[in-house]
Amino acid sequence: MSRKSRFFTVPDVDSGSRRRPARIADLIRNEVALLLIGKIKDPRIQNVTITAVHVTNDLRTARIFYSVFATEDQEAVKKGLSSAKGFIRSHLAKQLNMRYVPDIEFKEDFAARQQENIEKLLKGTEEDHGEPSS
Numbered sequence: 001m002s003r004k005s006r007f008f009t010v011p012d013v014d015s016g017s018r019r020r021p022a023r024i025a026d027l028i029r030n031e032v033a034l035l036l037i038g039k040i041k042d043p044r045i046q047n048v049t050i051t052a053v054h055v056t057n058d059l060r061t062a063r064i065f066y067s068v069f070a071t072e073d074q075e076a077v078k079k080g081l082s083s084a085k086g087f088i089r090s091h092l093a094k095q096l097n098m099r100y101v102p103d104i105e106f107k108e109d110f111a112a113r114q115q116e117n118i119e120k121l122l123k124g125t126e127e128d129h130g131e132p133s134s
Helices: 015-038 074-096 110-129
Strands: 049-056 061-067 102-110
Touching: 015 049, 015 061, 015 074, 049 110, 061 110, 074 102
Parallel strands: 061 102
Antiparallel strands: 049 061
């Protein structure tokens, strides 16, 4: 909420606090992606892709969204990520230099799977109508 003066408007004091969660989320996404590529050797999470990270405004919780290939065992991937959670959080504590490291929640991002299903449906309708598929 802005306070109005006679000649100018004073911006909100907490406007920068809304950008900090986004910056922290980007840092977490990059660090976790690098960990999955280089340091975590768990075969259950070899084909995991980090799609997005959302950090709450109080910086207490980071929701990490991931996607996997449809052929992967979803339950094994969840268990693999759960077992790597402590290692990831300790690595983030060293890299982020924050007083408090957010709790990590892994959530599957179904957008890639939904896109794949839509593409299959579209190819099926093209073939039904005799149109050449690309």
